[in-house]
Structures are given as C-alpha cells and as structure tokens.
Amino acid sequence: LTVLVLFATTWLALYLSKLVTRPIAALAEATQEISRGRLDYRVEVTAADEIGDLVGSFNRMAEELEISRRQIEASSHDLSAANVALEQRRRQIETILESIPTGVMSLDAGRKITHVNQALLRLFSTGEGEPSPSISVGSNLKDVFSADLVEDLEPLLRRADRMGNTTTQVEIGVRGTRLNVAVTVATLQKLGYVLVFEDLSDLLKAQKQAAWREVARRVAHEIKNPLTPIALSAERIRRHLRRGTPPDASSLQIVQSCAETIGTAVETLRNLVNEFSALARFPAAQPVPADINSIVEGTLAMFNGRLDGIHVQTFLSSDLPKVMADSEAIKRVLANIVDNAAEAMNGSLVREIQISTALLANREAVEISISDTGHGVTQELKERLFLPYFSTKKRGTGLGLAIVSRILEDHHGSIRVEENQPVGTRFVIELPLYPQEAASPAAQHA
Incomplete structure (x- = not known):
C-alpha cells in the first residue's frame, strides 16, 4: 500500500509539473521564434489558470506585432513610393527650371542662395558664355549683386513679406550695358524667397521701334496736313503777283487770307516741333x-x-x-x-x-x-x-x-x-x- 501511495504521489507530481513546464517551455520557444522575426508563430499548448492567461496574452501580443509589422511594411512601401514620386517631381521641376529662358533664384531666410538655374547664370554672365563666378549656392545676396541692385531688391523682399509676392522693373548693369529686367519676388513664409528675373530688353526695344515707326508715320501725316494749305496759299499769292496789276481791295483781302492760312499752318508745325522737343529733350526729374x-x-x-x-x-x-x-x-x-x-x-x-x-x-x-x-x-x-x-x-x-x-x-x-x-x-x-x-x-x- 505504501508503494502504491508513493507511486501515485510521484505520478501526480510529475503530471502537475508538466502542466506548468510545458506552457513555459512553449512560451520560451515562441519567444525565440518571435525574436527571429516569425511574428506568425503562436503557442498551441493549452493551459489553465494564470498560465493559460499568459499564453493567451502572448498569442495576442504576437498577433498585434504581426499586424503592426504589416502596417509598417505598407507604410514603408507607401513612403518609398511617395519618395520616388517626390524625386521624380523634383527632377521634373529642375528640368523645367533649367529649360525656361527666365532666370530663377531661391534664397533661404538668411538671404543666402539655395538654387540658381542656367538662365540666371547666363543673364549675369561676365563674358561669352562664362557664368558669373560669384553666383553660387551658399553665397549671400549682397556678395552676388551690385550695391545698386541690392538696394532695389531689399524693398521688394520686404514688400513680399507683407503681400506674398511683388513685381517691379529695374535696370541692371551687365557686361557694360544696361538691361531692363522684370523682377518678381515671392515669399515662402519663413523658409525664404524665390526671385524671378525676366529680361525685357529685347521686348522693350521692339516695342519702342514699333512705337517710333508709328511716330514717324504720324509725324509725316501731320506735317503734310499744314503743308497743303501753305502750298495752296503760296500759289494763290503767286498768281496775283503775276498779273502785274496794282493791288485792289479784293487782291489785298485774298493775300491777307492766304497769309493768315500760312501763319496758322506754320503755328501748327511749330506746336508739333515743340511737343517733340519736349519729349526728346525733356529735362531729367530731380525728386x-x-x-x-x-x-x-x-x-x-x-x-x-x-x-x-x-x-x-x-x-x-x-x-x-x-x-x-x-x-x-x-x-x-x-x-x-x-x-x-x-x-x-x-x-x-x-x-x-x-x-x-x-x-x-x-x-x-x-x-x-x-x-x-x-x-x-x-x-x-x-x-x-x-x-x-x-x-x-x-x-x-x-x-x-x-x-x-x-x-x-x-x-x-x-x-x-x-x-x-x-x-x-x-x-x-x-x-x-x-x-x-x-x-x-x-x-x-x-
């Protein structure tokens, strides 16, 4: 009987120990698998009481880790796709900026250059195709442009801070000549500014040539108008003089009328000349x-x-x-x-x-x-x-x-x-x- 009781006790002790050790061993093995990255691994051993709760919690944790990893992988994939799209967009914008004939420069909040395109370098080139050595990324605005141009740009930068963007036309001395340039400044809030330089010299020159061609045509027309009555009046006077007869009241009246016509026409021409003189030799303003x-x-x-x-x-x-x-x-x-x-x-x-x-x-x-x-x-x-x-x-x-x-x-x-x-x-x-x-x-x- 004693042996039977001892055997039963031993068997019961072994059975009870396995109820604890098997879930613990399974949890240890599962922990190793999880650490190797197998987040789909689950503990299949059944257990009761607190050990069962621990196994259930472990399996739920592993499931949540697996779901989180899938979400991270999906987010990482989306982020990679977004980065690829951004890189393509950046390259596209850079290609556009390098292709347009308008000069573009970006500045940071400290007024230092962060980007320039080739058109800007060509606009401010020092010689035949030689870009200005002072225009480079990291240079300060005051180190790149002349003091006169910086003085013109400073109010534009301040105005852009208040209004978002602003445009004006300035004259820039480049390669010994003066260029008429439209400058647009847009603010990027606290990130900096974008400056756009558009050379209007050829456009303005063409407009002026077209305007002065119209001037020449109109001037010729306006001069012809008074010349016609002058010529006709002179011809009438000449005909009366050819008669060789003493002037009578009628002849004097005709001559007087012709003289007044000539005087009026000459005054018209004088006014025309005066107007052009005022335009061509207008004194420079002294503000x-x-x-x-x-x-x-x-x-x-x-x-x-x-x-x-x-x-x-x-x-x-x-x-x-x-x-x-x-x-x-x-x-x-x-x-x-x-x-x-x-x-x-x-x-x-x-x-x-x-x-x-x-x-x-x-x-x-x-x-x-x-x-x-x-x-x-x-x-x-x-x-x-x-x-x-x-x-x-x-x-x-x-x-x-x-x-x-x-x-x-x-x-x-x-x-x-x-x-x-x-x-x-x-x-x-x-x-x-x-x-x-x-x-x-x-x-x-x-």
Missing part, C-alpha cells in the same frame, strides 16, 4: 522730399477759371508722409491728366472730376487718383494710351501721356488706367515715399 497735397492744390490753381461747367472734388488725405517728387514735373503730369479728363467729358451730361490722395503703407507709396465721368477707355486703348503719338482726341499731338509716363519713370513711380464707376476713366499714380518716411508709415498713420 526731393515734397508734400503731394500741396502739389495737387498747386496744379488745380493752374486751372482757375478754365474748368467752367465742370465740378471738381478733392479728397486729400491729411498728414500724408512726404514723397520723392520733382514738384514742377509732377504738376505737369497732373495738369496733363486733368486736361485730358476735361476734354473727355465734352458732351457728357455729368461733368465731374474727382482727385484723391491716400497712403499705401503696404507698398511704401502714396496714391493719387484722378477720375472723370467721360466716355471711358477700352482695353485696347489702355494698352496703347502711353505710346508716343497715340491720341484719342481730334486735336493734340498724342505726346502728352508719353511725357507723363516718362516723368513717372524718372520718379520710380507708376501710372495705370482703370474704369471709373459708374462711368468714365480713372488714372492712378503711385509715387514712392521719402525713405525716412517709408521706414515706419504704419506707425505714423496708425
């Missing part, structure tokens, strides 16, 4: 700090008693900062536009001119607006309005607005034409602020 409201008031004083039947309204903003302006030249600009406005309202039921001034703090400029209630201008006319010898009036030489444009270019200002509401035309002039005033216009006009 100084000036009060734009005083200039506007001085211009209107020139029209005292000359704008009968026209209601003139002024809306001049008070406490405007000073602008850089040659007072007499800007008066000439404003007078020309006011005169054109008065002419455009002939026959209009409502004849009204409104002149206003305002500060454009985000552009570091002052805006002068002159609007009328005339017949307005079409889009085609807007594009040609400032060309030499183009006019919508029956009288005049068509040089007035060309001179206006010339004066504003000398002031680094601008002019544009818009439709006035509800009728008429609106001319908008922008003049740069005096630099000291431009430093903090918002603070001065809060």
Whole structure:
C-alpha cells in the first residue's frame, strides 16, 4: 500500500509539473521564434489558470506585432513610393527650371542662395558664355549683386513679406550695358524667397521701334496736313503777283487770307516741333522730399477759371508722409491728366472730376487718383494710351501721356488706367515715399 501511495504521489507530481513546464517551455520557444522575426508563430499548448492567461496574452501580443509589422511594411512601401514620386517631381521641376529662358533664384531666410538655374547664370554672365563666378549656392545676396541692385531688391523682399509676392522693373548693369529686367519676388513664409528675373530688353526695344515707326508715320501725316494749305496759299499769292496789276481791295483781302492760312499752318508745325522737343529733350526729374497735397492744390490753381461747367472734388488725405517728387514735373503730369479728363467729358451730361490722395503703407507709396465721368477707355486703348503719338482726341499731338509716363519713370513711380464707376476713366499714380518716411508709415498713420 505504501508503494502504491508513493507511486501515485510521484505520478501526480510529475503530471502537475508538466502542466506548468510545458506552457513555459512553449512560451520560451515562441519567444525565440518571435525574436527571429516569425511574428506568425503562436503557442498551441493549452493551459489553465494564470498560465493559460499568459499564453493567451502572448498569442495576442504576437498577433498585434504581426499586424503592426504589416502596417509598417505598407507604410514603408507607401513612403518609398511617395519618395520616388517626390524625386521624380523634383527632377521634373529642375528640368523645367533649367529649360525656361527666365532666370530663377531661391534664397533661404538668411538671404543666402539655395538654387540658381542656367538662365540666371547666363543673364549675369561676365563674358561669352562664362557664368558669373560669384553666383553660387551658399553665397549671400549682397556678395552676388551690385550695391545698386541690392538696394532695389531689399524693398521688394520686404514688400513680399507683407503681400506674398511683388513685381517691379529695374535696370541692371551687365557686361557694360544696361538691361531692363522684370523682377518678381515671392515669399515662402519663413523658409525664404524665390526671385524671378525676366529680361525685357529685347521686348522693350521692339516695342519702342514699333512705337517710333508709328511716330514717324504720324509725324509725316501731320506735317503734310499744314503743308497743303501753305502750298495752296503760296500759289494763290503767286498768281496775283503775276498779273502785274496794282493791288485792289479784293487782291489785298485774298493775300491777307492766304497769309493768315500760312501763319496758322506754320503755328501748327511749330506746336508739333515743340511737343517733340519736349519729349526728346525733356529735362531729367530731380525728386526731393515734397508734400503731394500741396502739389495737387498747386496744379488745380493752374486751372482757375478754365474748368467752367465742370465740378471738381478733392479728397486729400491729411498728414500724408512726404514723397520723392520733382514738384514742377509732377504738376505737369497732373495738369496733363486733368486736361485730358476735361476734354473727355465734352458732351457728357455729368461733368465731374474727382482727385484723391491716400497712403499705401503696404507698398511704401502714396496714391493719387484722378477720375472723370467721360466716355471711358477700352482695353485696347489702355494698352496703347502711353505710346508716343497715340491720341484719342481730334486735336493734340498724342505726346502728352508719353511725357507723363516718362516723368513717372524718372520718379520710380507708376501710372495705370482703370474704369471709373459708374462711368468714365480713372488714372492712378503711385509715387514712392521719402525713405525716412517709408521706414515706419504704419506707425505714423496708425
């Protein structure tokens, strides 16, 4: 009996130990398999109580690890595909940038060059196909361009920070010549800037050649017009003189009439020549700090008693900062536009001119607006309005607005034409602020 009890006890002890050791051994083996990367391995041994819970938890953990690995592999595949697509897109953009004829430069937030394309290197090349050695990645903007160009670019960079992007036209000295370049600056928020340089020299040259061909054609036509009555009047006088008879009252009247015709025609030619002289030999503007409201008031004083039947309204903003302006030249600009406005309202039921001034703090400029209630201008006319010898009036030489444009270019200002509401035309002039005033216009006009 003792032996039987001892045997049963031993067998029971071995059985109970296997209930613990087999799951533990299976878990140890499973741990080894999991560590080798076999996340699909599961513990198949059944167990009870806490050991069973441990086996179940282990299998769930292994399943979750397998699911996580599959998700990581899928994400890694998607990331690799996205990286490939980004690399292709980057190469495509670089190919486009290297192919376009427009110069492109990118800067980081510290104004250092991060990329330039070949067109920019060609634009600023020092010789026959030799790129500028100073334009390289990592160079500072001030080390690459001349002080004058950097001085022009600095306000553009500040304006781009405020407005997102901005465009202007500048003259750049390259290889001993002056190029007319359109510069566009776009901000990348805190990442830096993109600068686009487009050489407009050939386009402007072609436009000027076409404009002056039109000038030559129109001048020839305008000169022929007064020459015809001069020739006819001279011929009538010559016929009367050939008669050899003493001049009577009728003959004297004819001669007087012919002389007046010749005088009128000569005066027309003189006015034409004077207009061209003003355009060709116009004195360079000498901008100084000036009060734009005083200039506007001085211009209107020139029209005292000359704008009968026209209601003139002024809306001049008070406490405007000073602008850089040659007072007499800007008066000439404003007078020309006011005169054109008065002419455009002939026959209009409502004849009204409104002149206003305002500060454009985000552009570091002052805006002068002159609007009328005339017949307005079409889009085609807007594009040609400032060309030499183009006019919508029956009288005049068509040089007035060309001179206006010339004066504003000398002031680094601008002019544009818009439709006035509800009728008429609106001319908008922008003049740069005096630099000291431009430093903090918002603070001065809060």
